[in-house]
Every structure is written in C-alpha cells, then in structure tokens.
Amino acid sequence: MARSQAASEQCPVVYGHPVDNQTRCVHYHGPTDVVAIKFPCCGRFYPCFFCHEETADHPALRWPVEALDEPAILCGVCYHVLTIRCYLQSKYHCPFCGAAFNPGCAHHAHFYFAFDPHVVLQGGEA
Ligand SMILES: [Zn+2]
Numbered sequence: 001m002a003r004s005q006a007a008s009e010q011c012p013v014v015y016g017h018p019v020d021n022q023t024r025c026v027h028y029h030g031p032t033d034v035v036a037i038k039f040p041c042c043g044r045f046y047p048c049f050f051c052h053e054e055t056a057d058h059p060a061l062r063w064p065v066e067a068l069d070e071p072a073i074l075c076g077v078c079y080h081v082l083t084i085r086c087y088l089q090s091k092y093h094c095p096f097c098g099a100a101f102n103p104g105c106a107h108h109a110h111f112y113f114a115f116d117p118h119v120v121l122q123g124g125e126a
C-alpha cells in the first residue's frame with residue numbers, strides 16, 4: 001500500500017471543509033495555514049484533524065514513527081507532497097516553494113503523530 005509514488009502524480013484531493021485552494025479550512029485559515037495532512041486510516045488528505053473528525057466516518061489514526069518517510073504532508077501553495085520527516089525538519093517553510101507554514105501546528109502534533117516530533121527535529125531516531 002505504501003509504495004513510493006511517482007513524481008508525476010496528480011494533485012491530491014483535499015477532503016474535509018477547505019475554504020480555498022491552498023488547504024485553509026473552516027478551522028484554520030490564517031495566512032500560513034497552508035498544509036494538509038494525509039491520514040493513515042484512510043489515505044486521504046485533510047486540512048486538519050477536525051476536518052477529518054467531522055467528515056470521515058471513522059476515528060483518525062496517527063502516524064507511527066516508522067512512517068517518517070511517508071509522503072504525507074501537502075503544501076497547499078505548490079502542491080508538492082513532503083515526507084513527514086521533511087516537514088518536521090523544514091523549519092516551517094516549504095522546501096519547494098518557500099511558503100511559510102504555521103509554527104503553531106507543532107502544538108497539535110499529537111493529533112497527527114504518535115511520536116514526539118522533537119525527536120526528529122533534534123536529528124535522532126526514536
Ligand atoms: Zn481517516
């Protein structure tokens with residue numbers, strides 16, 4: 001299921017309640033709220049945890065630390081998909097287009113990741 005994907009894949013569909021085409025949603029729509037995350041339970045991208053909770057018919061699962069190299073983070077500005085590791089190490093800027101990401105997302109990391117992102121930021125493995 002989690003095979004590495006071809007570079008020429010199409011733009012992923014973003015589910016939930018997006019309010020524009022940069023993945024802002026009814027819950028988070030500040031200037032830097034431009035990432036969507038793929039959930040491991042359904043393989044779909046949502047702008048945020050609450051979008052998943054309100055529109056999916058199942059409880060959300062979180063990514064385990066083994067999934068650091070999953071392409072699971074979508075930049076809503078350039079539509080490149082980052083791996084979780086790449087996102088966590090990005091210093092809240094898209095490495096492809098330079099768009100600023102919301103650093104406040106770090107406070108919600110436990111909604112999405114079943115591990116402490118600081119482990120990754122400090123370069124160590126769990
Ligand atoms: Zn799901």
Ligand SMILES: [Zn+2]
Nearest residue numbers: 025027048051
């Ligand atoms: Zn949302």
Ligand SMILES: [Zn+2]
Nearest residue numbers: 075078094097
């Ligand atoms: Zn980007």
